Amino acid sequence: SGVLYIVATPIGNLGDISQRAADVLGGVDCIAAEDTRHSQRLLQALGIQKPLLALHEHNERERCGQVIDRLKSGESIALVSDAGTPLISDPGFVLVRAARAEGLRVTPVPGPSAIITALSAAGLPTHRFTFEGFLPTKRKARADALAALKKETRTLVFYEAPHRVRETMAEISAVMGGDREVVLARELTKTFETFYSGTASEVEVLLGTDDYAERGEYVVMVAGAQAETDEAAVVDADRLLEVLLAELP
Numbered sequence: 001s002g003v004l005y006i007v008a009t010p011i012g013n014l015g016d017i018s019q020r021a022a023d024v025l026g027g028v029d030c031i032a033a034e035d036t037r038h039s040q041r042l043l044q045a046l047g048i049q050k051p052l053l054a055l056h057e058h059n060e061r062e063r064c065g066q067v068i069d070r071l072k073s074g075e076s077i078a079l080v081s082d083a084g085t086p087l088i089s090d091p092g093f094v095l096v097r098a099a100r101a102e103g104l105r106v107t108p109v110p111g112p113s114a115i116i117t118a119l120s121a122a123g124l125p126t127h128r129f130t131f132e133g134f135l136p137t138k139r140k141a142r143a144d145a146l147a148a149l150k151k152e153t154r155t156l157v158f159y160e161a162p163h164r165v166r167e168t169m170a171e172i173s174a175v176m177g178g179d180r181e182v183v184l185a186r187e188l189t190k191t192f193e194t195f196y197s198g199t200a201s202e203v204e205v206l207l208g209t210d211d212y213a214e215r216g217e218y219v220v221m222v223a224g225a226q227a228e229t230d231e232a233a234v235v236d237a238d239r240l241l242e243v244l245l246a247e248l249p
């Protein structure tokens with residue numbers, strides 16, 4: 001049977017397509033794309049002509065069976081999304097899971113993803129982080145989601161739509177405190193790439209004074225909460241002592 005390739009594509013700068021991504025896209029029988037017109041432009045730039053198949057969040061379940069049948073019949077298929085790595089806040093999970101369940105070969109062709117790109121240059125701790133995808137769109141649900149993350153000590157990473165980024169910053173300030181460190185990465189790898197950094201209140205002000213703030217794509221990163229290490233360590237030591245004492249003759 002054929003191979004399902006999961007191919008990462010640029011998040012803005014065409015130069016970020018990898019040699020292997022181009023080779024694989026040029027070598028498969030068919031390319032499954034989130035938006036065929038969008039991906040057609042990428043393929044054109046690479047000088048690749050291939051049959052395209054639309055596979056987006058609304059038809060992934062029904063298209064899945066078709067793709068699986070084609071893989072079983074020996075065709076190789078590449079999955080791409082509009083930008084970055086498929087399955088990362090993008091379609092593909094249903095297909096990859098189904099392909100694996102059928103024992104088919106699924107192989108990744110790594111490349112850009114906005115999460116890692118943003119973290120790599122933000123200057124926030126990266127040894128541990130948690131990716132939260134997009135926050136819920138309803139106000140109450142957003143506030144609740146942020147409140148649930150208030151004590152998280154790992155760096156928090158969110159994707160956010162440009163028309164909501166000001167509101168989200170205000171909510172982060174309100175829920176996590178105005179002095180929490182924040183970095184916004186806007187238009188990564190593109191002409192108007194910008195990093196806004198500072199405390200949550202400072203970043204709120206920066207956004208308020210930038211006429212272009214509501215355009216472009218954003219990754220929102222929030223420093224983790226200060227660990228309540230001292231208190232926790234004392235409690236643990238006490239507990240340990242208790243356990244050890246109980247073992248003494």
Ligand code: SAM
Binds near residue numbers: 083115159189
């Ligand atoms: N699969 C993609 C990836 O691997 O990064 C993410 C797809 S998700 C639907 C799109 C979101 O990713 C945008 O709303 C934005 O938050 C973020 N994003 C994508 N490209 C970006 C860029 N060039 N600069 C900043 N954020 C970007």
